[in-house]
C-alpha cells in the first residue's frame with residue numbers, strides 16, 4: 433500500500449445548473465519520501481485535490497488514505513490533529529502574518545505542533561539566519577517563500593503540500609525555491625507534492641501526476657529525476 437492513496441475521489445460544488453465537478457473520480461498514489469509533481473491546466477482540479485489531501489476540504493465521494501488512515505472518513509477533531517501534525521502547506525502568495533517577524537511567523541506555527549523543530553535552526557536551514565528579525569514586507573518574494581517553507585517544515589510534518597510555490601517568483605528565485613524543496617525531500621525524507629502549470633518541471637519529479645478535467649490522466653514514475661539546477665525553461 434502506498435503512503436498516500438487518493439481513490440476515485442469526486443468533489444462536487446453547487447447543485448443543479450450550477451453544479452461543478454471539480455474532481456470527477458481522481459485516483460493517484462504517492463510513496464513515502466517521494467517528490468511528486470502534479471501538472472494540469474487551470475481548472476483541472478489540482479488545488480481541490482491538494483486541499484482534500486491536506487484535510488482542508490472534504491471529498492464528496494471516494495477515499496483518501498494517508499499512512500493507512502482514511503482521512504476522508506475522519507472526524508473533525510482527528511482532521512484538526514492531522515492538519516496540525518502531519519501536513520505542511522506552502523502557498524503561492526506565502527500567507528505570512530505581516531506584523532510578525534520571520535522568526536515569529538515560524539514560531540507561531542510550531543506552537544501548535546507536538547514534535548516541532550527549532551524555528552531559528554529551521555530558518556537557518558533555508559538560508560535566512562540573517563533575516564530572522566525582518567517583517568515580511570522587508571523581505572523579497574523569494575525570502576518570504578523561504579520563510580513560508582521554514583514555517584511548514586518546522587512543524588516536522590510527514591507531507592509537504594505546495595500549491596504553485598513559484599507562481600509569484602521570477603525565474604531565478606523560483607528555481608532556488610524549487611531547489612530547496614527538492615533538497616528538503618532528499619535530505620529529510622519528507623513526502624513532497626508540488627502543483628504546477630509548468631510542464632518543464634516534470635523531470636525533477638520522482639512521480640509525475642497529470643490532471644485534466646477533474647481526473648488523473650496519467651501517472652509516471654521517473655527512475656532518474658534531474659536536479660532542478662539542470663532544468664531550463
Ligand SMILES: Nc1ncnc2c1ncn2[C@@H]1O[C@H](COP(=O)(O)OP(=O)(O)OP(=O)(O)O)[C@@H](O)[C@H]1O
Pocket residue numbers: 445446452453454472473474475476477478479480481
Ligand atoms: N469553492 C468552490 N466553489 C465552486 N467551484 C469551485 C470551488 N473551488 C473550485 N471550484 C471549481 O472547481 C474546478 C477546479 O478548481 P481547482 O482550483 O481545483 O483547479 P486548479 O487545477 O487548481 O486550477 P488553477 O491551476 O487555476 O489553480 C474549477 O472549475 C473551479 O472553478
